[in-house]
Amino acid sequence: MNWGWLSAERALELASLLWDTLLAVWVLLWFGMKRAKKLETPWEMAQHALPVILGFWLLFGNGWNVLDVKFPPQTPGVLWAGLTLTALGVGTSIWARLSLGSNWSGVVTLKKAHELVRKGLYRWIRHPIYTGILIGFIGTAMIRGHVRGWLGFVIVWLTFYFKARREERFLRQEFGEGFEEHTRNTGMFLPKWT
Numbered sequence: 001m002n003w004g005w006l007s008a009e010r011a012l013e014l015a016s017l018l019w020d021t022l023l024a025v026w027v028l029l030w031f032g033m034k035r036a037k038k039l040e041t042p043w044e045m046a047q048h049a050l051p052v053i054l055g056f057w058l059l060f061g062n063g064w065n066v067l068d069v070k071f072p073p074q075t076p077g078v079l080w081a082g083l084t085l086t087a088l089g090v091g092t093s094i095w096a097r098l099s100l101g102s103n104w105s106g107v108v109t110l111k112k113a114h115e116l117v118r119k120g121l122y123r124w125i126r127h128p129i130y131t132g133i134l135i136g137f138i139g140t141a142m143i144r145g146h147v148r149g150w151l152g153f154v155i156v157w158l159t160f161y162f163k164a165r166r167e168e169r170f171l172r173q174e175f176g177e178g179f180e181e182h183t184r185n186t187g188m189f190l191p192k193w194t
Contacts, residue, residue: 011079011143016060018090018136025094026106034102034111038170045107051159058152059140074145082142089136096121096128108166116175116182124191126168126182130160131189164188 072078097104099120103111121128134157141149171179186192 006076006079006083008074008079008143008145011083012140014083015086015140015143018086019140022090022093022136025097029097029104032102033104034113036105036109037112037114038110040108040166044166048159048163051155055137055152055156055159058155059137059144059149061148069147070145071147071150072142072145074143078142078145082139085139085142086136087139089132089134089139092121092132092135093129094132096132100129108163108170110170110174114174116171116178118182122186124186126186126188127160127164130164134160134189160189 099122100117103115103117105111121131125131134153137149137153137156141153168179168183175182
């Protein structure tokens with residue numbers, strides 16, 4: 001079987017379609033969210049929104065020729081692996097988003113009648129939406145095949161790390177020992193293996 005029909009352009013089109021699907025799910029599910037009772041400040045929101053926008057611009061945009069150094073080479077194997085990781089990451093994020101239900105928010109928030117979700121991927125990982133986005137980002141960076149995408153990945157990973165820490169402070173205040181027990185049994189972005 002010839003797997004070499006996947007060009008870099010076609011792989012990027014498919015990856016973009018996957019990211020568009022994630023965005024569509026986010027928008028559709030936005031309407032069913034619970035109302036917030038505690039919300040981060042606009043400055044705190046900007047601290048994670050702007051770097052994530054920059055990270056995705058680095059991944060998908062053009063320019064800054066010094067960062068257009070090719071890595072890795074765009075072989076059929078790399079393109080297929082990248083597309084597979086993008087699909088896995090987007091699928092993971094959608095599954096995690098569906099598990100959160102009306103407790104989800106794009107910003108750090110506590111909802112009215114907020115629940116500590118421990119089903120789906122949340123049984124093993126505290127922030128599986130971020131995990132999925134990061135996996136998808138790695139896949140798309142492989143497809144794009146330039147250093148800019150990897151720089152964008154580092155920016156998004158660092159942003160998610162600090163945003164997750166802020167979320168955990170909110171959850172710790174709300175759920176106390178219940179959240180502490182949850183952190184002992186789960187990893188931040190990857191499952192705990194011990």
